[in-house]
Amino acid sequence: MLNTLTLTAFCVSALCALASARTQLTDGTAGKIIEGPGFTTMGALQWQSSGVLWDGCTDSxxxxxxxxTCFALQLSADPTKNLQDDSSDSPRQRIEFLTAGAADGTSWSYQWKYYLSSQTGTTNHFFxxxxxxTRGGSGGPVITLNAAAGKVAIQDTVRGCPAAGCPSIALNEFTDRTTTHSMTVTYGPSGSVKYTVKDSATSKTLLTYSATGSMGTESTSLKFGxxxxxxxxxxxxxxxxGDFSEKKL
Known part of the structure; x- marks a missing residue:
C-alpha cells in the first residue's frame, strides 16, 4: 500500500504513476537513527533515516x-515527529545517504540526482x-548546500563566503525539477572541490562553486538528502x- 502523504505530494495531477516498485525502508516512528545495511544500498552509499524512507518513488x-534508481524521503511537519533523538534539546530530522570516509590526498568524482517538492518550505534554521x-580533528562541515529563508545556497564553513556572498538561488528555482549534482573533490589539508548543480531536463547550470585548501582531514565523506x-x-x-555514481581518480 502506498504512503498517502508521499503519494499526494508527488502526484499533483490525476496522471500519477509509479516510477518503480516501492519498498518502505523506515517508517519514522523509531525516535532514533536507523542505518542501512552497510555501503551497499546505492552502489557505495550508506543511508541513515529518522523519517519515512522508500526504495522507489512516485511522480506525476x-x-x-x-x-x-530512486529513493523517496519524507519528513513530518510536526517538530515532535521523525526525530533522530527524542530526548535531544536540539530536535533534528534526518534522512541522508553518505559515502565511506575518504583518506587525505585521495581524489573522487561523484554524481547524483535530487528532486525537492515545492511543498517543502524553509525556515531561518539549517536544512x-x-x-x-569531516571526522578528523574537531570534525564538522566543510561545504554545505543549505535551504533556508527561501533560498538554496552554498555554505563554506572553512573559508567563509566572499564579500558578494556564496552562490545561491531562490528556492522555487530548485524545486519541482530533477537536478543533477556533479562534484570533483580532493580531500585533505591541501584539497580542492568543484561542485555544479544543473537542471536535468535543460542542462541549465543552477549553482556552481569551486574552492581550494582544507577539505577535511583523516576521514571525510559526501552526504546528501x-x-x-x-x-x-x-x-x-x-x-x-538517486542515480549515484562515484569514481576514484
Whole structure:
C-alpha cells in the first residue's frame, strides 16, 4: 500500500504513476537513527533515516522525477515527529545517504540526482541538502548546500563566503525539477572541490562553486538528502534522490 502523504505530494495531477516498485525502508516512528545495511544500498552509499524512507518513488506528469534508481524521503511537519533523538534539546530530522570516509590526498568524482517538492518550505534554521563532512580533528562541515529563508545556497564553513556572498538561488528555482549534482573533490589539508548543480531536463547550470585548501582531514565523506532542525511552523519535507555514481581518480 502506498504512503498517502508521499503519494499526494508527488502526484499533483490525476496522471500519477509509479516510477518503480516501492519498498518502505523506515517508517519514522523509531525516535532514533536507523542505518542501512552497510555501503551497499546505492552502489557505495550508506543511508541513515529518522523519517519515512522508500526504495522507489512516485511522480506525476506535471512534475516527473527523472531518477532511475530512486529513493523517496519524507519528513513530518510536526517538530515532535521523525526525530533522530527524542530526548535531544536540539530536535533534528534526518534522512541522508553518505559515502565511506575518504583518506587525505585521495581524489573522487561523484554524481547524483535530487528532486525537492515545492511543498517543502524553509525556515531561518539549517536544512542541509548536501554536505562534505569531516571526522578528523574537531570534525564538522566543510561545504554545505543549505535551504533556508527561501533560498538554496552554498555554505563554506572553512573559508567563509566572499564579500558578494556564496552562490545561491531562490528556492522555487530548485524545486519541482530533477537536478543533477556533479562534484570533483580532493580531500585533505591541501584539497580542492568543484561542485555544479544543473537542471536535468535543460542542462541549465543552477549553482556552481569551486574552492581550494582544507577539505577535511583523516576521514571525510559526501552526504546528501534532507537534514534539518525541527521547529514549529515548518512544512513537510518531500524529496527524492538517486542515480549515484562515484569514481576514484
Amino acid at each position: 506528469a506535471a512534475h516527473p522525477i527523472n531518477i532511475s 542541509h541538502l548536501m554536505q562534505i563532512l 534532507t537534514y534539518r532542525l525541527a521547529v514549529a511552523g515548518m512544512t513537510v519535507s518531500l524529496a527524492a534522490v
